Amino acid sequence: MTNIKDVAKLANVSVTTVSRVLNKHPYVSEEKREAVLDAVKKTNYHINRNAVNLSKGKTFLIGVVLPYSDHPYFGTLLKGIANAALEHNYKLVLIQTNYQKDKEKEAFIMLEQKQIDGLIICSRVSEWEVIEEYVIYGPIVLAEKNITEQVSSTYIDHYQAFYQALNHLYTNGYQSIGYCINRKNGVSSQQRERAYHDFLKEKQIPFDQNYIFDGYLNFEDGERVVQQLKQMKKPPAALIVTSDQVAAGIVTCCHNLGLQVPKDLAIIGFDNQPIAKYMGITTMEIPLSEMGENLFLQAITREKVSQKRVNVQLIERQTV
Amino acid sequence: MTNIKDVAKLANVSVTTVSRVLNKHPYVSEEKREAVLDAVKKTNYHINRNAVNLSKGKTFLIGVVLPYSDHPYFGTLLKGIANAALEHNYKLVLIQTNYQKDKEKEAFIMLEQKQIDGLIICSRVSEWEVIEEYVIYGPIVLAEKNITEQVSSTYIDHYQAFYQALNHLYTNGYQSIGYCINRKNGVSSQQRERAYHDFLKEKQIPFDQNYIFDGYLNFEDGERVVQQLKQMKKPPAALIVTSDQVAAGIVTCCHNLGLQVPKDLAIIGFDNQPIAKYMGITTMEIPLSEMGENLFLQAITREKVSQKRVNVQLIERQTV
Known part of the structure; x- marks a missing residue:
């Protein structure tokens, strides 16, 4: 050559x-x-750009760890990250993990081996201890509230947002409230579960394990939720659904079966995706695109770490 | 160091x-x-992995050029690419372009400068001559029918698929047919326009420029389409909509305004996304995930180029 x-x-x-x-x-x-x-x-x-980068010690690449690339939640977050990258002349290395620990590990190794300048973790299964090992190699940024302040993060307070949604249903007359999540063991789900238990305790409502619906992510999952509800002797009167996609699927399935929303089932979604607006779904708005932009800016900042809490806002529509 | x-x-x-x-x-x-x-x-x-890659001449990175990362069409295509990358131990470099030529150019330069081993172009604005300049540097793979056979591609025949959709409406009694696209000057839109003109000529239906609706991509764009239709003296009786997202937006807006689908307006969507299934929208199914997988495999194959045509299938539901 x-x-x-x-x-x-x-x-x-x-x-x-x-x-x-x-x-x-x-x-x-x-x-x-x-x-x-x-x-x-x-x-x-x-x-050979690799030779140039080698001598400069910079790649202008930022790694993005995300479980799926075809879900609107992560799609909108990625859009925010990608737009900021575009503006700052960086490229993104997409590390789709399907929530496999070894795939997440590969992202950390890329940072260690200087293939990327920084790493954004949109959602994870790895333990905090694993992340901690790699913080010396470059900025690691999380889309969640950190345990320590060693790394930067842009996050929403899931405990507070969930509690607010519960309270909104309660003040609208609902007492038997269930909820629907994707991963029971996820970091954000744990915060929601705490809020749920604290809320029930405060309002002296008994806990029913069957009111937690786990493993629902997409529009088409809504049908499975409704089928489950139909088989329950005492189904909840209201559901908090942590994704507008699933909420939209539930509303559509209810319509198809002649069930009335909110009369037969009240629903609060999460995210405020376009589909929630057009289907009139009450939802908790998360500014995902802005979150993505901030995550990117944190990932290219080597000098200092920062924590930014993003506010969640209740958008009232017709499903409560 | x-x-x-x-x-x-x-x-x-x-x-x-x-x-x-x-x-x-x-x-x-x-x-x-x-x-x-x-x-x-x-x-x-x-x-330092860059040093290792430099000596081996391989990066195990594949570039993916796509205009937006938050649209279900590209999200599903990206899912297919990402799953194949996961299986073959490659990472993806995401080059989101917002259809800017200079951003596409950067992707070609990454290939030239050996920052990536191959390049997948999901959609583009650059001329073919620009691509041709860079084919010597590594595999460039397109999600469209090529002008030459110098590069690999996985594509659908938009002319044929569009003609089939037109024919389906015609045999169901519709003669005044319009269509709704995202970019009039896009490669696939040009093929569709040819099919449209050929079809009208064959059936001796006069052409009406107002029946082409340009610049619609998302669910929320459906409302703008319906508003336009309402202002027309002679609106089309049927619409082919090249994205299920927009089709779903149109159907939702029609329902909200008391318009009946298909009586007042027949609709055929494209892609067969989950929302089309749940809203009962007749659509042309594109196997996007499989397309993505094949694009990836072509991008890691240096030795030979290949062309694969993917079949589109009409899924009959309730909007025609």
């Missing part, structure tokens, strides 16, 4: 001159510039 | 031995292995 020395030799100039021409520095005579460009053409030389 | 020579010196072994230990090769004595690991720890040495 041709290297810069070959080009310099053929053009009869120094390596420094070749470098100056290729990097468009001034102070090179027109004659030398032409000789270099001619030699570059003849030798079919081109810069 | 510590390099491999420092480690070798401290461990009192050769550089080759250090390399063997770090890459887990056999035939290293336990004693030497321990000395090396001890020296690695003391010097805080770690592999």
Whole structure:
């Protein structure tokens, strides 16, 4: 493979001159510039960006760990990250994990081995201890409330948001309230579960394990939720659904079966995705795109860590 | 920064031995292995993957050019690509372009400068001549029917699929048919426009420029389409909508305004996304996830180019 020395030799100039021409520095005579460009053409030389990055110690790549790339929640978060990357001339390395620990580990190793300058974790299964091992290699940014302040994060307070949703249902006359999540063991689900138990205790409502619906993520999952509700002797009168996609699927399925929302079942979704607006679903708005932008900015900041809490807002529509 | 020579010196072994230990090769004595690991720890040495890639000439990164990351069409395509990447131990570099030519160009330069091993272009604005310049640097794979066979592609025949949709409406008694696209100048839109004109000519139906609705991509755009239709003296009786998202938005808006589908307006969508199934929308199914997987496999194949046409299937439901 041709290297810069070959080009310099053929053009009869120094390596420094070749470098100056290729990097468009001034102070090179027109004659030398032409000789270099001619030699570059003849030798079919081109810069190996990895070699340049190696010498500069920067890749202008930011890793993004996310479980799925085809879900609107992560899609909107990714849009925010990608728009900020576009603006700052960075590229993103997408590490889709399907929630596999070994795939998340690969992302940390990329940071350790300097293939990326920073890492954004949108959602994870790895323990905090694993992350802690890698913070010395570059910025690791989380979309969740941290246990420590060693890393930057942009997060929503799931405990508070969930409690607010519960309270809204309660003040609207609902006492038998269930909820529907994707991963019971996820970081945010644990915060929601705490809020749920605290709320029931405060209002002296008995706990019913069957009121927690676990493993629902997509629009088409809504049907499974409604089928389950139909088989219950005492189904909840209201549901908090942590994704508007699932909420929309539930509402659609209720309509198809002649069930009335909110009369037969009240629903609060999460995210405020376009579908919630157009189906008139009451929801807790999360500014995902802005979250993504802030996560990106934190990931390119080496000097200091920061924590930013993003506010969640109740959007009242027709399902409560 | 510590390099491999420092480690070798401290461990009192050769550089080759250090390399063997770090890459887990056999035939290293336990004693030497321990000395090396001890020296690695003391010097805080770690592999710089860019240096390794530089020497091997491979990055195990594939670039993915796509205009938006938060649209279900591209989300599902990306899912297919990402799942195949996961299986083959590659990572993806996401190049979100918002259809800006200079951002697409950056992707080509990444290939030229060996930051990625191959490039998948999901949708583009760059001219074919620009792509042609870069094919010598590595596999460039397109999600569209190529002009030449110099590059690999996985594509659907938009002309044929669109003609089939038109024919389905015609045989169901519709003659005044309009259509709704995202980008009039896009490669696929041009194929659809040809099919539209050929079809009208064959059936001797006069052409009406107002029946082409341009610039609609998302669920919320459906409302704008319906508002436009309401202002027309002679609106079309049927619409082909090239995204189920927009089709779902149109159907929802029709319901809200008391318009009956298909009586007042027949609709055929495209993609067969979950929302089309649950809203009972007749649609042209595109196997996006499988397309994504095949695009990935083509992008890691250096030796030969291939073209694969993916079949589109009409799914009959309740909107025609």
